[in-house]
Amino acid sequence: xxxxxxxxxxxxxxxxxxxxxxxxxxxxxxxxxxxxxxxxxxxxxxxxxxxxxxxxxxxxxxxxxxxxxxxxxxxxxxxxxxxxxxxxxxxxxxxxxxxxxx
Numbered sequence: 842x843x844x845x846x847x848x849x850x851x852x853x854x855x856x857x858x859x860x861x862x863x864x865x866x867x868x869x870x871x872x873x874x875x876x877x878x879x880x881x882x883x884x885x886x887x888x889x890x891x892x893x894x895x896x897x898x899x900x901x902x903x904x905x906x907x908x909x910x911x912x913x914x915x916x917x918x919x920x921x922x923x924x925x926x927x928x929x930x931x932x933x934x935x936x937x938x939x940x941x942x943x
Contacts, residue, residue, distance in 0.1 A: 906912065
């Protein structure tokens with residue numbers, strides 16, 4: 842019986858140590874405070890560093906593309922495809938290749 846009590850006391854001490862190390866809050870209050878802290882940390886540290894990294898990548902891409910004198914630049918618009926393919930909507934009586942006339 843003595844061994845059982847000391848085991849429970851050890852688990853209780855560990856739980857109280859963990860609870861005190863996290864600010865002494867329990868349950869939903871503890872969870873809410875961690876959520877607020879995590880959100881603040883994200884918006885104060887993580888997001889600005891990601892934005893800065895993205896801006897640096899965009900600047901590098903712009904600098905690389907504008908400085909290349911041999912890059913390909915499309916100078917004329919492509920011609921539309923003259924084929925009559927695709928869906929036909931409505932009752933088109935003016936079609937020249939009408940299958941019922943054949």
